[in-house]
Amino acid sequence: xxxxxTALVVALCxxxxxxxxxxxxxxxxxxxxxxxxxxDPKRIDWDVVVPASLDAVWDAFTTQAGMTSWIAPGATVDxxxxxxxxxxxxxxxxxxxxxxxxxxxxxxxIRAMAPEKFPTVRRExxxxxxxxxxxxxxxxxxxxxxxxxxxxxEWSQAYAYLTDGNAQxxxxxxxxFTKGPIDWPKM
Numbered sequence: 001x002x003x004x005x006t007a008l009v010v011a012l013c014x015x016x017x018x019x020x021x022x023x024x025x026x027x028x029x030x031x032x033x034x035x036x037x038x039x040d041p042k043r044i045d046w047d048v049v050v051p052a053s054l055d056a057v058w059d060a061f062t063t064q065a066g067m068t069s070w071i072a073p074g075a076t077v078d079x080x081x082x083x084x085x086x087x088x089x090x091x092x093x094x095x096x097x098x099x100x101x102x103x104x105x106x107x108x109x110i111r112a113m114a115p116e117k118f119p120t121v122r123r124e125x126x127x128x129x130x131x132x133x134x135x136x137x138x139x140x141x142x143x144x145x146x147x148x149x150x151x152x153x154e155w156s157q158a159y160a161y162l163t164d165g166n167a168q169x170x171x172x173x174x175x176x177f178t179k180g181p182i183d184w185p186k187m
Contacts, residue, residue: 030164031167031174032048032049032170033046033048033167033170033171034046035167037159037163041147042147042149043145043146043147044159044163045144045146046143046144046166047142047143048142048171048174049139049141049142050139050141050142050177051138051139051174051178052139053134053137053140054132054133054134056177057132057142057173058104058105061132062079063079064077067087068184069182070172070173070176070181071087071169072088072090073088074088075087075096076094079102081100081101081102083099084096084098085099085110092115092116094113095113095115096113097110097112097113097125098110098111100127105132106132107129107130108129108130109127110128110129110130111125111127112125112127112146114126114161114162115158115165118161119154120152121158125148126147126149127146127147127148128144128145128146129146130143142170142173144166144170146166
């Protein structure tokens with residue numbers, strides 16, 4: 001029974017990350033990252049093709065060593081449903097969230113926390129679904145779809161903030177594989 005529920009959740013998350021027929025409100029590029037926003041249903045999609053193997057990109061997302069090579073000097077990854085996927089930014093509350101489900105080297109879905117300046121959105125969370133598709137031996141498409149947005153001023157502000165913020169995040173991933181891991185200063 002548990003295996004069939006997991007398969008259903010994986011299929012649902014994959015469908016959320018797939019291209020949508022939603023009404024696109026904007027598309028733009030932030031460096032190597034392509035961003036699409038939609039209002040019906042409200043979601044944000046980001047795409048970046050990373051010049052690295054699927055194995056290397058998956059490791060960058062799903063291990064502490066991988067995460068700290070590109071996103072922040074501290075990270076916690078407990079790769080299981082209900083596990084933490086946390087990024088420890090210096091001087092701020094952790095970012096990231098709780099793993100909903102993952103499918104090795106294919107999909108990672110997280111109940112994502114917004115930054116602490118958006119307390120309601122941080123508490124109620126959105127769903128961030130990363131999919132990983134090899135584009136050859138040394139190239140991987142990383143797609144992020146973020147859904148679960150609600151109405152209200154704080155939600156609209158968080159949506160605008162994260163539209164650019166997650167583009168920067170995926171830009172750091174791209175940078176990691178073009179310029180090497182970040183050598184964080186010792187605290």
